[in-house]
Amino acid sequence: NAGVMQNPRHLVRRRGQEARLRCSPMKGHSHVYWYRQLPEEGLKFMVYLQKENIIDESGMPKERFSAEFPKEGPSILRIQQVVRGDSAAYFCASSRGTEQFFGPGTRLTVL
Amino acid sequence: QKEVEQNSGPLSVPEGAIASLNCTYSDRGSQSFFWYRQYSGKSPELIMFIYSNGDKEDGRFTAQLNKASQYVSLLIRDSQPSDSATYLCAVGFNAGGTSYGKLTFGQGTILTVHP
Numbered sequence: 001n002a003g004v005m006q007n008p009r010h011l012v013r014r015r016g017q018e019a020r021l022r023c024s025p026m027k028g029h030s031h032v033y034w035y036r037q038l039p040e041e042g043l044k045f046m047v048y049l050q051k052e053n054i055i056d057e058s059g060m061p062k063e064r065f066s067a068e069f070p071k072e073g074p075s076i077l078r079i080q081q082v083v084r085g086d087s088a089a090y091f092c093a094s095s096r097g098t099e100q101f102f103g104p105g106t107r108l109t110v111l
Numbered sequence: 112q113k114e115v116e117q118n119s120g121p122l123s124v125p126e127g128a129i130a131s132l133n134c135t136y137s138d139r140g141s142q143s144f145f146w147y148r149q150y151s152g153k154s155p156e157l158i159m160f161i162y163s164n165g166d167k168e169d170g171r172f173t174a175q176l177n178k179a180s181q182y183v184s185l186l187i188r189d190s191q192p193s194d195s196a197t198y199l200c201a202v203g204f205n206a207g208g209t210s211y212g213k214l215t216f217g218q219g220t221i222l223t224v225h226p
Contacts, residue, residue, distance in 0.1 A: 031212065033212060033213075033214075035214075035216075041218075042199070042216045042217065042218040042219060043155065043199065043201075043214075043216040044216075045213045045214060045215065048212035048213060055212055056212050056213055058213070059213070091154055091155070098143050098160070098203065099145070099157055099160055100145075100157070100214060101157060102147075102154040102155045102156070102157075103154060104153070104154050105154045
């Protein structure tokens with residue numbers, strides 16, 4: 001059973017560009033979460049989605065960030081007009097119940 | 112006050128010893144408690160979860176929960192150098208047996224097990 005998949009694993013963007021991060025949950029998991037880990041900081045919750053629904057986006061920055069989990073295909077975290085402060089590791093996790101399992105992450109570097 | 116606090120590290124123990132990792136949380140409504148291990152440059156890996164007061168054992172790992180004191184701990188017996196990692200405590204809600212979603216993480220404790 002494949003684990004949570006994320007791509008790309010590394011992403012380099014210049015300031016002002018857009019970043020798209022993808023996450024495919026584990027088979028049978030319908031809950032997807034995105035977390036961000038800034039250098040030397042802990043994991044911070046961003047958003048919780050189920051298919052076609054955003055359940056909790058209390059951790060999402062108000063501007064430039066959006067997330068979706070369409071009926072078909074992976075969940076997408078989109079960051080518009082990236083700034084250097086967006087450089088971080090972005091982790092996706094999925095669950096069927098309470099336990100969340102993390103993907104390998106996408107390391108975003110903004111030049 | 113941070114929502115989830117872990118004992119400040121780094122923690123260094125000799126091989127074969129017991130490593131004790133502690134975590135306190137501020138929200139009394141918290142219902143689910145997790146320990147993740149994160150190796151440098153890698154993603155968090157779930158190692159233990161506990162929902163009820165008391166102890167829960169899984170191999171060399173024991174999680175302890177005391178809701179009255181808002182305290183959860185992780186004991187690692189017979190520590191090995193391969194246990195050297197950052198240990199993250201996470202707290203969540205569990206409504207009706209289904210996932211509520213949001214986990215709140217502590218800042219992590221770095222554990223080093225030296226031969």
